[in-house]
Amino acid sequence: xxxxxxxxxxxxxxxxxxxxxxxxxxxxxKIPLGxxxxxxxxxxxxSPTLVEIQKKMLSGESxxxxxxxxxxxxxxxxxxxxxxHYNRFYPxxxxxxxxxxCLDIRWHNTCNxxxxxxxxxxxxxxxxxxxxxxSTVVKDYQDELLEWILDRSxxxxxxxxxxxxxxxxxxxxxxxxxxxxxxxxSIITNLSYDLSRLPCIxxxxxxxKENTIWNVSLDNIGKQFExxxxxxxxxxxxxxxxxxxxxWNNLVNIxxxxxxxxxxxxxxxxQVLHQLGFKKINFVSINENPSVDVFNMPEPIRQxxxxxxxxxxxxxxxxxxxxxxxxxPLNGLDAMLDHLSGLNVQSTITKDTFFDKIKWYDxxxxxxxxxxxxxVIDLVEKYL
Numbered sequence: 001x002x003x004x005x006x007x008x009x010x011x012x013x014x015x016x017x018x019x020x021x022x023x024x025x026x027x028x029x030k031i032p033l034g035x036x037x038x039x040x041x042x043x044x045x046x047s048p049t050l051v052e053i054q055k056k057m058l059s060g061e062s063x064x065x066x067x068x069x070x071x072x073x074x075x076x077x078x079x080x081x082x083x084x085h086y087n088r089f090y091p092x093x094x095x096x097x098x099x100x101x102c103l104d105i106r107w108h109n110t111c112n113x114x115x116x117x118x119x120x121x122x123x124x125x126x127x128x129x130x131x132x133x134x135s136t137v138v139k140d141y142q143d144e145l146l147e148w149i150l151d152r153s154x155x156x157x158x159x160x161x162x163x164x165x166x167x168x169x170x171x172x173x174x175x176x177x178x179x180x181x182x183x184x185x186s187i188i189t190n191l192s193y194d195l196s197r198l199p200c201i202x203x204x205x206x207x208x209k210e211n212t213i214w215n216v217s218l219d220n221i222g223k224q225f226e227x228x229x230x231x232x233x234x235x236x237x238x239x240x241x242x243x244x245x246x247x248w249n250n251l252v253n254i255x256x257x258x259x260x261x262x263x264x265x266x267x268x269x270x271q272v273l274h275q276l277g278f279k280k281i282n283f284v285s286i287n288e289n290p291s292v293d294v295f296n297m298p299e300p301i302r303q304x305x306x307x308x309x310x311x312x313x314x315x316x317x318x319x320x321x322x323x324x325x326x327x328x329p330l331n332g333l334d335a336m337l338d339h340l341s342g343l344n345v346q347s348t349i350t351k352d353t354f355f356d357k358i359k360w361y362d363x364x365x366x367x368x369x370x371x372x373x374x375x376v377i378d379l380v381e382k383y384l
Contacts, residue, residue: 008067008083011054013090014102015045019109019121019164021141025053027104027162028069028082036141041148045098058095069287077258077285077295078335089158101157103149107171108137111164113190114230115217116361117257117289122164125231129364142171146178153180160186167193173200186213188255192232195240205247214244214252215282219262221272224372227365228261238276245277254278258336259286260354263294263305264375266312274319281316283332291349291357295339298347300383306340309333351384 010026017023021036023044031053034044044050053066064071070080090101111118114125120132127134149159159179161172167189176185177200185207195201204212218225218237225234244252254273256262262269270281290296294305313333320328358369370377 007057007060008070008086009090009093010082010086011050011057011066012093012095012098013086014100014104014158016104017106017145019106020135021139025050025066026082026086027106029066030068031066036145037139041141041145045100050098054095073285073287077332078339100152100155102160103156103158104160104162105145105149105172105175106162106164106166107142107169108135108139109164110137110168111190112168113165113192113232114364115190116228116230116261116292117259117286119288124164137169146171146174149175150178153183156183158184158186160188162188165190165193167195167198173198176200177203181207181211184211184213186215188215188217190229190232191216191218191237191240191244192229193240194236195243209248209251212248212251214248215255216241216244216252217255217257218273219257219259219269220265221269223367224261224265227361227367227369227372230361230364241276241278249277250280252278252280254281255284256281257286258283258294258332259289260292260294260297260376261373264308264373264379266308267315270312270316274316279316279320279324279328281330281333283330283336285332285336289357291353293349295343296347296349298383299343301379302340302343304379306337309337309340313337347384349384351380354380354384 008026010029015023015025015033016027016029017036023033023036023041024031025033031049033047033049036044053064056064056066067083070083074080074083086102093099109120109122109124109127111123111125114123114129118126120127120130124134149156153159159175161167161169161175163169166172166187179185198204217229220228222234225237226232241252256266256269273279273281285295286293294302297305313330316328316330317325362368
């Protein structure tokens, strides 16, 4: 069997600063290049660790430790979204030079939601629920890092703001207000706040519209949305989506986490997104949560999920102009559909495992899973 070569331009195109000061080649890189609490950003960018990662990438190694997340994601769902992003938008590079075109900045983990897939690493709500001591949101390196980024904004093509919830972070207000208008700002957000009243909204509205990209995490609608994105209001998100559609039409991507929470109501979700004016949808596989991962379920459940994906694809393309198919792709859907249909594995999840996980989530919600997803309950009772 031939092992597929792994390649990604991330080790030359950018880096990620994590909420604890750790610097990685990308947001899912496994090998730290250094930590801003102990080292300067300039020294980290020139680190021997990065040089070694680049060498291994160029040599064609197929099981790169640093890239384990994307390798595993490709095997599980057929989609390695981040790898595709770097290779699509930053395809050219100089093997002997790091050109930081894409920066991913995470100042801390402050968040207003406790989403069912999330962890204390990315959510202060989960950190509080699990009684884990919070680190300070103000760190010694932040001013230096902000200045370093602003000094290079003319050569940086994209800065991705991630959290926690990045639009609740004062550091990002400073970044948005001071960045060059030519630098593209890509925001990954839960959209569960009053967007029109953000302290930086005036500056955002004055920037060239095409240089602000919104990536909205949204997997369900209505009460299901409020369960999955615990602490959110569907009405608030709907109002914000209308605001985005008014000011950033066609610059909004919906990031839809594909799981047992979203797989069997997905047609309706996409229909509502169309009604709200949004047709750019990225399908993202769930991470490190096997109990509610569709790809871990027995074949009859996977087949039912595949049928829903097929119906979603059919409805989507029937309801856009034929010439707009390339402009409004359902990114990742075909790969997931093929993978669901082609998998030949024994289910690793039991009925007890599934319901134990649901019971854990139910404790944080006024409405219960069985009332919101009776169709999923029926599938689990029948096939798990």
